[in-house]
Amino acid sequence: MSRPTVAITMGDASGIGPEIIMKALARPDIAALCRAVVIGDAERLREAGAIVGTSLTVRPIASPGEAVHAPGTVECVDLGLIPPGHPFGQVSPVSGEGAFRYIERAVQVVQAGQAAAICTAPLSKEALHAAGHKYPGHTELLAELTGTPEVSMMLVSPKLRVIHVTTHIGLIDAIARIEPGLVERVIARGHDTLVKAGIANPRIGVCAINPHAGENGLFGRGEEAEKITPAVEACRAKGWRVEGPLPADTLFFLAGRGDYDIVVAMYHDQGHGPIKVLGLEAGVNITVGLPVIRTSVDHGTAFDIAGKGIADEGSLVEALRQAVDLAPRRAV
Incomplete structure (x- = not known):
């Protein structure tokens, strides 16, 4: 070759x-x-x-x-x-x-x-x-x-893959920009990229925005139910293995031990932080789409x-x- x-x-x-x-x-x-x-x-x-x-x-x-x-x-x-x-x-x-x-x-x-x-x-x-x-x-x-x-930004390290719904905008603006159609398209880009890389049916974990995934409305203003859940349900209806919205702190732990093939992060620091903790020398940035x-x-x-x-x-x-x-x- x-x-x-x-x-x-x-x-x-x-x-x-x-x-x-x-x-x-x-x-x-x-x-x-x-x-x-x-x-x-x-x-x-x-x-x-x-x-x-x-x-x-x-x-x-x-x-x-x-x-x-x-x-x-x-x-x-x-x-x-x-x-x-x-x-x-x-x-x-x-x-x-x-x-x-x-x-x-x-x-x-x-x-x-x-x-x-x-x-x-x-x-x-x-x-x-x-x-x-x-x-x-x-x-x-x-x-x-x-x-x-x-396009979407994907970060890859030996133990973790993360694709971002939003990246280089402020946190308040990021939350405003997140909506079900965007989340669904990002999940799809991540899914398709892994399938092309040889992972036939990737396990996808989707982060929540708020602590504890909003805890049934206790935290936030219902962003999970309004902005993320419809996208997850639409992807699951395609037969994809997608779970969420999940608390980010727990999800990254589970993904790091191998339970998920990719994590969908909602904003820049939510996804970048865990990757960079694993080591800058091992991280790779891939533009998807x-x-x-x-x-x-x-x-x-x-x-x-x-x-x-x-x-x-x-x-x-x-x-x-x-x-x-x-x-x-x-x-x-």
Whole structure:
């Protein structure tokens, strides 16, 4: 079976993205797993390579079709947006613009059939906004670039999978946005993703919004009965194994021990907290519902350690593994 080509976006050039990319691509297991092409800046990757002490050579190319994937070489579709000596560890509109352009080019590359999946290094939302691109994050940016009206964020760790009904909005706004149709669509995206991954009839647990799932109206204002229960019932009517709304604290414990294949979280921190407690180095972010495969590290730009060569590449390695697992097997 051929190794799929994965387009890795460099993320924010002022963060740890360039360093973890060079560390990950120096690993023989990753070289054996896929044909990687970085969408970014060749000179910045060279700087990062020197910082982390790798002997990899960075080869600038104009498109993935020029890549030869020689041992010891990192192929980079070089956009040339980052000036030499650009500082690490600082919010910069230059880096924000670069992060946007890398994603834009990666989408074009996959849509043209030149890569089978996108794997993203972290970007800075503040830098993205400073460059004039007002997106909450990668997920919403990718949705617009691919013309996708609605996507979901899924986080995956070795012991837990979580898909989110809402993500980058305030808690009050999240509760207002949650409604049965949205919850049902998110459950369906999670179900379909796991079925494609080989889990024939996944066990799905759906979080409540309020403590103790509202405890029959004692907590909250009936949100569970109004916003979540109709969606659960609609999915169960399809023959799916869906349970909820369940108290989130209990559900995550049960899922962590293997009782559920995926948890449906209602808002950002409800889902992110348990995943990150299990370890940032093991988490992977997958955008579900896009016409392209996209995985990502589950951590930020880490400006406080950027440029020091100490960033852990573990999450990027796992994200690349997930991209390969999900990517269609074809010649690219």
